[in-house]
Amino acid sequence: MKHSILIILLFFSSMAKATEMLSVNVPDTLAERVKACTICHGAEDKYSRDAYYPRIAGKLEGYLFNQLRHFRDGRRYYQPMAILLENMSDEYLQEIARYFASLNLPYPPPESITLQPSEANLAEKLVYSGDLKRNIPACSACHGEDLMGTAPFVPGLLGLHSTYLIAQLGGWHSGGLIRGKITNCMADIAKELTYEEINAVAKWLATQPVSGKPANQLPPEMAQRCVSIVSENGEAR
Numbered sequence: 001m002k003h004s005i006l007i008i009l010l011f012f013s014s015m016a017k018a019t020e021m022l023s024v025n026v027p028d029t030l031a032e033r034v035k036a037c038t039i040c041h042g043a044e045d046k047y048s049r050d051a052y053y054p055r056i057a058g059k060l061e062g063y064l065f066n067q068l069r070h071f072r073d074g075r076r077y078y079q080p081m082a083i084l085l086e087n088m089s090d091e092y093l094q095e096i097a098r099y100f101a102s103l104n105l106p107y108p109p110p111e112s113i114t115l116q117p118s119e120a121n122l123a124e125k126l127v128y129s130g131d132l133k134r135n136i137p138a139c140s141a142c143h144g145e146d147l148m149g150t151a152p153f154v155p156g157l158l159g160l161h162s163t164y165l166i167a168q169l170g171g172w173h174s175g176g177l178i179r180g181k182i183t184n185c186m187a188d189i190a191k192e193l194t195y196e197e198i199n200a201v202a203k204w205l206a207t208q209p210v211s212g213k214p215a216n217q218l219p220p221e222m223a224q225r226c227v228s229i230v231s232e233n234g235e236a237r
Contacts, residue, residue, distance in 0.1 A: 066153060122200045141219060142226065151217070169190050
């Protein structure tokens, strides 16, 4: 009998605590609503360098908005993102993009990777000069001299883990699911790179300190070549 009473008391005590927890007023703010995003991408008030989930705080609003639409509409594939976004409107995605773009958080220190001199030279050549013989433009031609992106749609390349960069470049190169559903100039360029070049560029970028700011606009020749990125309809950005 005493045992039964104890169980009943514990049950009602647990129910009372659960009710108390449910009655806590959670503010209906965007910062609260996007906590589902920060489970993977990191809390808004912290910085991290996760190998597979890129930093989104401080990224260009136009770039974030386009990527959210790509995930929702199946042009960029990652199932958890697709499920999370499937019922969200363009207006709400724009609001989310604007929120994360407004965050000004410190970047983590550069990744500690030892590059061979030949790797570093190869990467720097591709980043700042490209390879005209293979019609490969310099990374800086689109992503800015500071490699911090070009407003409004081209992302920065610094402050990202080498593993993430290799995965994205490799996806474009191979036409895999992660990137293969978006046909644009980045896919065309990546297909011209060797895996040795992809690894060298990714590792070199990951070891660079973050500084500078996004460029204001693409050079005319790159805007023409990458018209799908700068077009207004967003179908292939």
